[in-house]
Amino acid sequence: MIQEQQSITKSLRLLCDGFKDDMASFIYQDDQMNELLMELVSSYVEMNIPVIDEDNRMELAMMLMETIRISAR
Secondary structure, three states: OHHHHHHHHHHHHHHHHHHHHHHHHHHHHOHHHHHHHHHHHHHHHHHHOOOOOHHHHHHHHHHHHHOOOOOOO
């Protein structure tokens, strides 16, 4: 039983390693993820960076968005 579980775990690890980069690309390119990230970055800027002008705040949020990279480790 233990050997069977170890074999399953090893197979799952191989699948994970084989698909992690593709999964990261899929997530990075998904519109839902971009919308969520933009919402979170905009909230962060609003709460933490004292930029009064809304256009400048949005520009800063866009700049910060461009620095985010999703990758598998």
